[in-house]
Amino acid sequence: MTEPLLTAKGIVRRFGGITAVDNVDLHVHEGEFLSVIGPNGAGKTTLFNLISGQDRMDAGSVTLDGEDITNLTPHKMAEKRMARTFQHGRVFGNLTVMDNVLIGCHTRLNASRSRVPVVSPAIELLKALIRPKSVRDEEEAMRAEVREIIATFGERLTPRIDQPTYSLSYANRRRVEIARALALHPRVLILDEPTAGMNESETAEMQRIIGDLKAQGRTILLIEHKLNMVMQLSDRVMAMDNGKVISEGTPSQVRNDPKVIEAYLGHSTIGGDQPAEAELMPEPMTAAGGAE
Numbered sequence: 001m002t003e004p005l006l007t008a009k010g011i012v013r014r015f016g017g018i019t020a021v022d023n024v025d026l027h028v029h030e031g032e033f034l035s036v037i038g039p040n041g042a043g044k045t046t047l048f049n050l051i052s053g054q055d056r057m058d059a060g061s062v063t064l065d066g067e068d069i070t071n072l073t074p075h076k077m078a079e080k081r082m083a084r085t086f087q088h089g090r091v092f093g094n095l096t097v098m099d100n101v102l103i104g105c106h107t108r109l110n111a112s113r114s115r116v117p118v119v120s121p122a123i124e125l126l127k128a129l130i131r132p133k134s135v136r137d138e139e140e141a142m143r144a145e146v147r148e149i150i151a152t153f154g155e156r157l158t159p160r161i162d163q164p165t166y167s168l169s170y171a172n173r174r175r176v177e178i179a180r181a182l183a184l185h186p187r188v189l190i191l192d193e194p195t196a197g198m199n200e201s202e203t204a205e206m207q208r209i210i211g212d213l214k215a216q217g218r219t220i221l222l223i224e225h226k227l228n229m230v231m232q233l234s235d236r237v238m239a240m241d242n243g244k245v246i247s248e249g250t251p252s253q254v255r256n257d258p259k260v261i262e263a264y265l266g267h268s269t270i271g272g273d274q275p276a277e278a279e280l281m282p283e284p285m286t287a288a289g290g291a292e
C-alpha cells in the first residue's frame, strides 16, 4: 500500500477546559474519499480547521506527501493546494463570481512562481503596469478556466458570473466557494458541510457534483451531517464524539457500529436538519449488515 497523501497524527486542541480534538489521527490516500461524521460538537470542524491551518493545534502534526505542513498559515496551506470550504460559506461579497474564483487561480499561479527565481520587483511592476501580451493571454486563460469550473454547476452560476456574490442566494454562494477551491487545483479538497442549509433538491444536485469530483479521482475530505450522502460517496468514514475517534471503516461498518449509534442517539439531532434516528436508520440492512 502506498503512503497516504495526507497524514495527521496525535492532533490535540483545547479551548479552556474543553478538549475539542483529543489525540486524533487521520490519513487519506490520493484519490480517496474520507468523510468525518459525528454529533454536534464532536470536534469535526475544529479538526478540519487544524488540518487546513485555520487554527493552531496544541499538539500533533500534519504532513502532505511527506512534507510537514503543521500549523502553516491558511495562505501557505492554499499555496500547498490544500483547498478548504467552510461550514457557513465564505466568499468575498463585493467581488463578482468571476473574481472570487480567479482568486483560486491566482493563488495557485503565485505558488508555482515562487519556486522559480524571482525576477526583479521592478520588472514585475513594469509588467503589471504595461500588461504585455503574455500577461493578457495568461489572464484570458484563467478566465476561460473559471468559466469552465463554473459550468460544473450547470446554469446556477454561469448567468451570474459578473454579479457580486452578495446578490446571490445562499446555495449559490456555497457553489462559488467550491468553485474557488477547485481553481486551486487542490491536492486535497476539504469540504465542511457543503449542503448545510440546502433543500432536498439542492442537496441532491450538490451530491451529484461531489460524486463527479470523486469520479475524477480527487482526494476529498468531507464533513457532512446528511448520512445517506456520506454513505453513498465515501470510501471510508471516521466517526467522532467528544473530540475522539470512536469508529473508523467502510460506510456500512461505521453506520452499524453500536458506538456510533449510541453517540448519535445521545443527541436529539445530527445536524439540526433531521432527527438522528431518521438519519441513522433509513435503509434496510442487507444480509451482510451493510446498507451501501
Ligand SMILES: Nc1ncnc2c1ncn2[C@@H]1O[C@H](COP(=O)(O)OP(=O)(O)OP(=O)(O)O)[C@@H](O)[C@H]1O
Pocket (backbone or CB within 6 Å): 015, 018, 020, 038, 039, 040, 041, 042, 043, 044, 045, 046, 047, 087, 271
Ligand atoms: N473557538 C472556540 N472557542 C471555544 N470553544 C470552541 C471553539 N471552537 C469549537 N469549540 C468547542 O469545541 C467543541 C467542538 O466543536 P466543533 O465545532 O469542532 O464541533 P463539530 O463536530 O464541528 O460540530 P457541528 O457538527 O455542530 O459543526 C465544541 O464543544 C465547541 O463548543
